[in-house]
Amino acid sequence: MLPMSYYLVLGAVIFGVGVLGVLIRRNALVIFMSIELMLNAVNLTFITLSRYLESLHGQVYVFFVMTVAAAEVAVGLAIIMLIYRNWGTANIDDINLMKW
Amino acid sequence: MELFLFIVIGGITLISSFFVVFQRSPLYSALFLILTFLSMAGLYLVLGAEFVAIIQVIVYAGAVMVLFLFVIMLLNLDNEKREWMTKHIQQKYFGVIVVAVLVPLIGLGISTPLLYSKSQLGAPGTYSPQIAEQVSNTAAVASLLFTDYILPFEITSVLLLVTMVGVVYLARRVKKQSLPGK
Numbered sequence: 654m655l656p657m658s659y660y661l662v663l664g665a666v667i668f669g670v671g672v673l674g675v676l677i678r679r680n681a682l683v684i685f686m687s688i689e690l691m692l693n694a695v696n697l698t699f700i701t702l703s704r705y706l707e708s709l710h711g712q713v714y715v716f717f718v719m720t721v722a723a724a725e726v727a728v729g730l731a732i733i734m735l736i737y738r739n740w741g742t743a744n745i746d747d748i749n750l751m752k753w
Numbered sequence: 754m755e756l757f758l759f760i761v762i763g764g765i766t767l768i769s770s771f772f773v774v775f776q777r778s779p780l781y782s783a784l785f786l787i788l789t790f791l792s793m794a795g796l797y798l799v800l801g802a803e804f805v806a807i808i809q810v811i812v813y814a815g816a817v818m819v820l821f822l823f824v825i826m827l828l829n830l831d832n833e834k835r836e837w838m839t840k841h842i843q844q845k846y847f848g849v850i851v852v853a854v855l856v857p858l859i860g861l862g863i864s865t866p867l868l869y870s871k872s873q874l875g876a877p878g879t880y881s882p883q884i885a886e887q888v889s890n891t892a893a894v895a896s897l898l899f900t901d902y903i904l905p906f907e908i909t910s911v912l913l914l915v916t917m918v919g920v921v922y923l924a925r926r927v928k929k930q931s932l933p934g935k
Contacts, residue, residue: 654755655754655755655756655759657864658864659759660759660763660796660800660866661863661864662860662862662863663763663766663767663796664863665856665859665860665863666767666856666860667766667767667770667789667858667866668856668859668914669852669855669859670767670770670771670773670774670852671770672852672855673774673849674773674774674853675850676844676845676847676848676851676852677774677841677844677845677848677849678774679840679841680779682779682783682824682825683773683774683779683782683783684820685821686773686779686782686783686786686821687773687774687868689786689813689817690770690774690786690789693789693793693813694787695792696805696809697793697796697797698863700796700797700800700802700805701800703799703800703802703880704800704802704880706853707878707879707880707881707882708878708879708880708929709878709879709880709893709897710878710897712802712804712890712894713894713897713898713901713902715802716804716805716808716894716898717902717905717909719805719808719809719812719813720887720912720913721912722813722817723812723816723817724828724912724913724916726820727820727916727917727920728819728916728919728920728923729920730820730821730824731869731924732923733824733828733918733924734824734827734828734923734924735773735923737828741921746773746840749893
């Protein structure tokens with residue numbers, strides 16, 4: 654069995670890639686995809702700990718995280734569609750109505 | 754063997770997740786995100802979580818990414834392809850610095866052996882590898898889900914209903930009116 658830290662570090666790096674995507678990208682859709690990436694990295698951590706702590710609770714939590722993520726994607730994409738319909742763009746620099 | 758699988762599948766996951774962020778076209782980002790999800794399902798299989806791996810393929814790589822691709826095809830995003838490397842240089846610079854600090858922090862913090870020494874952990878759970886060989890993973894997860902986690906399960910179903918109503922409301926056809934952004 655591999656050391657647990659391999660998987661945990663991989664999860665941390667993928668989470669970092671997701672954070673990087675949220676910080677440097679300007680497209681609302683790509684930012685949304687980066688959020689999905691972060692959720693998946695956390696899921697990987699859950700599964701790893703569930704394996705190495707010999708408990709099934711982590712897998713059940715991943716199930717709930719996936720359900721909530723699917724619901725979040727549906728609502729978020731509907732909102733992005735509405736923004737695009739109203740503003741004609743999905744670039745977050747142009748959507749600054751609530752900025753100040 | 755597990756090391757080999759981890760290096761191959763983990764490498765695919767890592768590289769394709771980098772491509773998700775550094776791809777210019779959102780369509781290619783979405784396709785690499787599908788690859789990331791699939792290889793992550795492979796990692797779940799390596800870790801012995803078959804049920805979650807299948808759910809990952811069906812829900813994430815299937816349903817969620819179909820939604821993403823559908824929206825990308827529906828929107829016309831071509832005019833935002835080129836300019837993203839030249840604008841907001843300072844913000845990108847600081848973003849890279851923040852991530853370069855954050856990743857070692859999370860990685861070292863979460864994988865430090867101090868957290869997971871035997872005395873800290875206490876007794877291991879009931880799902881030992883010997884039991885995992887005898888019971889099917891799906892049945893074990895389901896029995897836990899429908900006994901200990903029955904209330905969160907029901908709340909999740911209500912959440913899905915609320916989501917459905919909300920999305921139908923958001924996606925309805927609106928009458929022509931003056932919108933604030935115009």
